[in-house]
Every structure is written in structure tokens, then in C-alpha cells.
Amino acid sequence: MPLRAAFFDVGNTLVHLRLDRMAEAFAAEGVGREVEAIRAAERRARVRLDPIVAGRGTTEGLDVMQSYLRLILEEVGVRWDGRGPRLVERLRALGRVERLWSEPDPDARAVLAALRRRGLSVGVISNSDGTAEQSLRDAGLLDAVDFVLDSHLVGVEKPDRRIFQLALGRAAVAPAEAAFVGDLYSIDVLGARRAGMTGILLDPIGAWGERDCPRARDLVEFRDFVLARADA
Ligand SMILES: [Mg+2]
Structure with missing residues (x-):
């Protein structure tokens, strides 16, 4: 798919x-x-x-x-x-x-825009204290995503599969049609997998050793992974 x-x-x-x-x-x-x-x-x-x-x-x-x-x-x-x-x-x-969390990833804006241009739904799933949206606004990225799920506001946290299922619902896609990228193996990758989607580990310096999942060194590699598997 x-x-x-x-x-x-x-x-x-x-x-x-x-x-x-x-x-x-x-x-x-x-x-x-x-x-x-x-x-x-x-x-x-x-x-x-x-x-x-x-x-x-x-x-x-x-x-x-x-x-x-x-x-x-x-x-x-x-x-x-x-x-x-x-x-x-x-x-x-x-x-x-x-806000200490307010420095945008240098590739984020261009990557989000490229994925949207290809017609993908682009969403955010964050374990946060209710400030995920503000963090994205501070970083100048809020308008570059379609929706934000903040664990504090939706009442369920990664790696619980339900927060990933909420994202699937918002994007109106099946689990096999979605990929998720995050920096913590047990929280991001395993949680995404529990919901049936592909979980990709952001591993900029190869610090994670052997892991049974696809990895991206940066958001550009994640973009390439996704676009290679998206509809033409
Ligand atoms: Mg993280």
C-alpha cells in the first residue's frame, strides 16, 4: 500500500x-x-x-x-x-x-512542504504538557502541518497505540498507509508499530546500535523514505 x-x-x-x-x-x-x-x-x-x-x-x-x-x-x-x-x-x-524547545530543525519546513506538495497528510504526535502547538508556533512550523495531537490534550501518550490511531483517524488513512518518525525507539518506533504503521527512528549519529527498524539520519532521509513509497 x-x-x-x-x-x-x-x-x-x-x-x-x-x-x-x-x-x-x-x-x-x-x-x-x-x-x-x-x-x-x-x-x-x-x-x-x-x-x-x-x-x-x-x-x-x-x-x-x-x-x-x-x-x-x-x-x-x-x-x-x-x-x-x-x-x-x-x-x-x-x-x-x-520555551527551551523552540529551535526548528533546519530541514523541517522544506520537508513538511515537500510532503504536502505530494498530497500526503502531515500530522504531529507529541508527548507534551499541552504546549506542543505553542512549541511549533515558536519554531515557525505550526502552519506547515495539518494537525497536532498533544498527549496532554488527548489524554493518551506514546507509546500507547491509541494516540497513533487518533492520527490515522485525523488523516483518514489505514495504518499501512502511514509512517511516523521520532527520536526515541521505545516511545516512537514501538508505539507506531503497535498501531500498525511504519515507525522510523531518527538516529543522527548512529548512536542506537542494533535496532529492528528503519532509520533516518535526518528529516531529509525520512522525506526520501516516504516519497519513495508514496503514490506517484
Ligand atoms: Mg522526541
Whole structure:
């Protein structure tokens, strides 16, 4: 069956952390790190976060954000001493005043537009706290998608198959006609698969080791995967 819908995760897929703001917060705690060093650390940290969130039943608790930030810190080589909790607090405070998730993926706009031009339905499935739409608006991407499903608003979270089924309903396509891309194997890929659609792992640096799923290094590779399987 040709693909007729392409669905996207938000965090670390369409929208990234403001690493410049994170670097400033790090520096304020005496941890001088370049943005690129934090980027590389985050890409390793998310692989370590995966089994933690997989066992927890939610990706949205404060404890999850704390674990995530702690893993990023460990990956940039910061020992978890007094600075750790202070940095986490500083980043959380920053996140409250200024959305940390607001940096659009550099390829997102062009990729979303290309998929829509080919007639695909383009939707978003996000585990969020009710701010997924705002995040997309801040990143200048909200008008580039057909719909947004925010777990907080629909009452069900990835990897539960029901949030993916809601997306299928919104796009009016069968499971085999949809592909979903996200950055967490247990949440995004396994959830999509449970709903019968193709789940693709965004793996920019090959950090995930052996996984039984298709991967894309970036959104352009995801676009190519989808367009190769879409109607002519
Ligand atoms: Mg994500």
C-alpha cells in the first residue's frame, strides 16, 4: 500500500532544544561547553533516556526531565556534584520563562512542504504538557502541518497505540498507509508499530546500535523514505 500520511514527533525531531541558551546556563554554573559539545552529548543522552522512560509509563513527569538533563550533563563530562542540581534548576527556570524547545530543525519546513506538495497528510504526535502547538508556533512550523495531537490534550501518550490511531483517524488513512518518525525507539518506533504503521527512528549519529527498524539520519532521509513509497 502506498503511503498517504507522514507523522512527526516534536521534541528532538521537528523542534530542538535551544542549545545556545543551555550553553549559557552551563557557563553560569562554571561549566564552559561549546554548543556542539552539548549537541553531541544530548544525542547520546537520549539513547540512555529511552529505557528509563520505557519503564515509566510517561515521558512527561518532572523526574523524566530531571533524568534527561542529568544524562546530558554526564555526557558533557560534568560530575553530579552540587552543580548538577543547580544547573537542572537553572534550566527548568529558563524553560518556564522562555520555551527551551523552540529551535526548528533546519530541514523541517522544506520537508513538511515537500510532503504536502505530494498530497500526503502531515500530522504531529507529541508527548507534551499541552504546549506542543505553542512549541511549533515558536519554531515557525505550526502552519506547515495539518494537525497536532498533544498527549496532554488527548489524554493518551506514546507509546500507547491509541494516540497513533487518533492520527490515522485525523488523516483518514489505514495504518499501512502511514509512517511516523521520532527520536526515541521505545516511545516512537514501538508505539507506531503497535498501531500498525511504519515507525522510523531518527538516529543522527548512529548512536542506537542494533535496532529492528528503519532509520533516518535526518528529516531529509525520512522525506526520501516516504516519497519513495508514496503514490506517484
Ligand atoms: Mg522526541
